Amino acid sequence: MQRLISLACMMVLGFGSAASAQESDLFPTIPKALYELETPHPDDIRENHMNYLRHDRDATMRLGDRDVEFSLKSCVDCHAVRGPDTSFVTIDNDAYFCKACHVYAAVKIDCFECHNSRPQAIELTGMFGADDMDALNAYLEEISE
Amino acid sequence: MKLPLLKSKNDATDIGRRQFLKSGAAMVTVTLAPGVTVMAYGGAAAAQANPATRWGLLIDVNKCAKDCTACVSACSNENGWQDTGNPATDAQWIRKVELRNPQTGLEQSLAVMCQHCENPPCVDVCPTGASFKRPDGIVLVDKHICIGCRYCMMACPYKARSFIHEPVTDQKPHAPRGKGTVEGCTLCVHRVDEGQQPACVDACNTTGNGAMIFGDLNDPESEIAIQLATYASSAIRSDLGLNPGVRYQNL
Numbered sequence: 001m002q003r004l005i006s007l008a009c010m011m012v013l014g015f016g017s018a019a020s021a022q023e024s025d026l027f028p029t030i031p032k033a034l035y036e037l038e039t040p041h042p043d044d045i046r047e048n049h050m051n052y053l054r055h056d057r058d059a060t061m062r063l064g065d066r067d068v069e070f071s072l073k074s075c076v077d078c079h080a081v082r083g084p085d086t087s088f089v090t091i092d093n094d095a096y097f098c099k100a101c102h103v104y105a106a107v108k109i110d111c112f113e114c115h116n117s118r119p120q121a122i123e124l125t126g127m128f129g130a131d132d133m134d135a136l137n138a139y140l141e142e143i144s145e
Numbered sequence: 146m147k148l149p150l151l152k153s154k155n156d157a158t159d160i161g162r163r164q165f166l167k168s169g170a171a172m173v174t175v176t177l178a179p180g181v182t183v184m185a186y187g188g189a190a191a192a193q194a195n196p197a198t199r200w201g202l203l204i205d206v207n208k209c210a211k212d213c214t215a216c217v218s219a220c221s222n223e224n225g226w227q228d229t230g231n232p233a234t235d236a237q238w239i240r241k242v243e244l245r246n247p248q249t250g251l252e253q254s255l256a257v258m259c260q261h262c263e264n265p266p267c268v269d270v271c272p273t274g275a276s277f278k279r280p281d282g283i284v285l286v287d288k289h290i291c292i293g294c295r296y297c298m299m300a301c302p303y304k305a306r307s308f309i310h311e312p313v314t315d316q317k318p319h320a321p322r323g324k325g326t327v328e329g330c331t332l333c334v335h336r337v338d339e340g341q342q343p344a345c346v347d348a349c350n351t352t353g354n355g356a357m358i359f360g361d362l363n364d365p366e367s368e369i370a371i372q373l374a375t376y377a378s379s380a381i382r383s384d385l386g387l388n389p390g391v392r393y394q395n396l
Binding site for chain 2: 057073
């Protein structure tokens with residue numbers, strides 16, 4: 001599952017630059033992802049994320065291939081948005097990443113009727129803030145002993 | 146999830162979440178064009194459900210104590226289903242069943258869950274193909290295409306499947322579940338794919354009575370296959386010819 005973590009962030013980056021060129025109240029505000037991808041290709045992801053997710057979910061569920069590139073869990077974990085109380089928001093909140101575009105485009109999203117929309121694995125880094133590598137390393141050292 | 150240690154801070158100038166969660170598996174990804182990616186794996190090929198494998202469980206009914214529900218609570222914790230006080234509709238991925246022989250008075254207790262049949266009737270009757278058997282013998286529900294018709298629940302002789310009647314929130318990330326779909330024991334497929342045992346087996350070995358063995362029925366070297374070859378065992382409703390992957394000893 002390691003390398004699938006990806007996907008996410010690129011969308012935001014691409015959207016950000018596009019948005020700045022044509023900033024307008026009509027354009028949705030896209031929350032920034034927590035991490036950056038090594039090889040971002042945001043246009044492709046923005047257009048085809050549903051197809052990639054559908055393809056890889058079948059590979060994982062039906063064939064047991066856990067080493068796929070795209071997974072909803074990775075999207076959710078990287079595109080985490082904090083609410084006013086600093087905890088991560090769920091799909092119920094209008095600030096949720098997916099909602100920015102899906103509400104704008106009026107496309108119903110039903111992934112989260114079964115999947116959990118709250119980021120999980122990211123909570124560990126969230127404790128320290130994404131940049132605090134020292135604290136993170138110390139913590140990892142501690143728990144791996 | 147086992148966390149890999151990060152590299153020293155000097156060569157970790159731009160460590161993102163990707164690296165952070167990357168394990169030791171060497172892997173090269175080359176992007177040829179948007180959407181076209183070539184992936185090369187170092188070492189073993191991509192792990193997939195192996196068709197040569199048949200996962201199964203062996204439950205020793207003599208060791209399965211009447212008052213012990215370690216497996217049931219472990220399953221509930223692992224997969225995020227619980228009693229909501231409506232026994233008629235609550236999900237039960239695994240349950241303890243009490244048996245009493247009226248002639249001898251012998252009382253037995255055993256855990257019953259999806260038996261992961263070789264010829265699963267739930268798969269036969271499913272009108273959408275949502276109920277399916279993985280190449281390694283694990284029987285699952287594809288909730289993306291399950292329409293909630295519940296034919297599989299009617300077809301299953303073990304009453305192993307449940308229908309979700311109420312909206313569900315805060316599911317376990319590895320066990321998505323939602324209203325209007327059917328669910329059942331997954332043999333903890335997310336753990337099995339990582340080389341672990343199902344949660345019920347772990348719990349039975351640690352806090353229970355060590356009555357459960359998990360393993361590959363097709364591997365003659367595995368403990369479960371040795372036990373099955375050495376001692377008598379039985380399948381529930383073996384008369385139906387379903388060849389379940391869950392077997393019982395001393396039943």
